Amino acid sequence: MYDLIIIGGGPGGVAAGVYAARKTFKTLLITDSFGGQSLVSADIQNWIGTKSVSGFDFAKMLEDHLRAQEDIEIVDNDRASLVKKIDGGFSVQTEGGKNYETK
Numbered sequence: 001m002y003d004l005i006i007i008g009g010g011p012g013g014v015a016a017g018v019y020a021a022r023k024t025f026k027t028l029l030i031t032d033s034f035g036g037q038s039l040v041s042a043d044i045q046n047w048i049g050t051k052s053v054s055g056f057d058f059a060k061m062l063e064d065h066l067r068a069q070e071d072i073e074i075v076d077n078d079r080a081s082l083v084k085k086i087d088g089g090f091s092v093q094t095e096g097g098k099n100y101e102t103k
Contacts, residue, residue: 002028002073005092005102007080010036014062021069028100029072030092032079035059075100 004020006013009031020027038044041055053061066072075094082093089103 001089002026002100002102004028005030005090005100007031007083007092008036009034009062009066009076010038011062012036014066017066017072017074018069021066021072024071027072028075028102029066030075030078030080030094030100032077033059034063034066034076 003025004027006016006020006027006029009029013029013031013036014034017027017029033039035055035058038055038058041058044053044055044058045051047053047058066074075098078094078096078098080092081095084091086101089101092100092102
């Protein structure tokens with residue numbers, strides 16, 4: 001049973017994962033890839049603190065930042081396919097057939 005399950009490896013999901021790990025929540029992040037919409041961007045110029053970065057490099061920066069956290073489990077190359085309410089929380093099923101539970 002996880003305290004938190006985050007679905008998605010874009011900027012929002014990665015930020016949530018970093019902060020949850022820093023607070024030592026038992027956290028799982030599920031993503032098919034890192035970067036979200038930024039992967040299709042040739043040049044990102046609106047990320048504060050960075051003048052210009054390719055979508056590919058930005059996605060790699062997000063992934064590296066998240067993997068540097070010790071208190072987070074990452075399931076990549078899979079997608080959440082079903083989220084349903086259960087007693088005491090939620091169940092998240094992936095396309096790969098895995099099932100995870102969270103508060």
